[in-house]
Amino acid sequence: MIVLAFFxxxxxTFCQTLNKGNLLGLHVxxxxxxxxxxxxxxMDFFMNEWIPKYEESFPGLKLKVxxxxxxxxxxxxxxxxxxxxxxxxxxxxxxxxESTELAQQNFDKFIPTTDKLRKLGTWTSVHTxxxxx
Numbered sequence: 001m002i003v004l005a006f007f008x009x010x011x012x013t014f015c016q017t018l019n020k021g022n023l024l025g026l027h028v029x030x031x032x033x034x035x036x037x038x039x040x041x042x043m044d045f046f047m048n049e050w051i052p053k054y055e056e057s058f059p060g061l062k063l064k065v066x067x068x069x070x071x072x073x074x075x076x077x078x079x080x081x082x083x084x085x086x087x088x089x090x091x092x093x094x095x096x097x098e099s100t101e102l103a104q105q106n107f108d109k110f111i112p113t114t115d116k117l118r119k120l121g122t123w124t125s126v127h128t129x130x131x132x133x
Contacts, residue, residue, distance in 0.1 A: 022132040023089050025081035028073055033121035042121045043077075053113040057106040060088035079125065086131055 018024075033042040043065075051063045066078035083089045092103040099107070107114075 018132050020132055021085050023081075023083040023086045024130045024132070025083070025089070025127050026130065027079040027081065027125035027127040029077045029079055029123050029125050031077060031121065031123045034119070037120045042117075045117060045120055046123070050110075050113055050117050053110040057109045058092060058103075060084045060091075081127075081129075089129065 031039065031042060031046075033039050047065055051065070055061060055063055060083055062082040064080040064082065066080055068074045068076045068078065081089075092100055092106070094100060
């Protein structure tokens with residue numbers, strides 16, 4: 001896992017500068033398209049519709065889709081949450097699995113987009129948050 005974290009930290013620097021105090025949430029995804037939907041159809045909507053709406057709804061957060069290249073999560077997909085600070089993350093999620101009222105209001109902004117995604121399939125994740133030192 002340390003090697004994966006190092007890969008993500010160094011790989012992410014090509015996309016965005018990482019600064020001390022940035023917070024990265026690494027989510028390893030399990031994606032289950034509905035029976036009449038291909039994986040590519042799900043991912044196309046997820047990456048081109050759902051993620052931009054999510055980022056728009058949560059200022060201070062950027063998302064990047066990752067694909068495991070080798071190791072424990074080879075050929076699996078991940079989602080990297082990049083917060084400008086731990087305080088920004090805590091503004092929305094102060095504790096594990098606990099959303100603030102602000103976060104709920106922001107989720108409400110893109111219910112139609114989330115409903116469309118659910119028609120294509122579901123995803124779950126396990127994650128760890130990392131603070132850049």
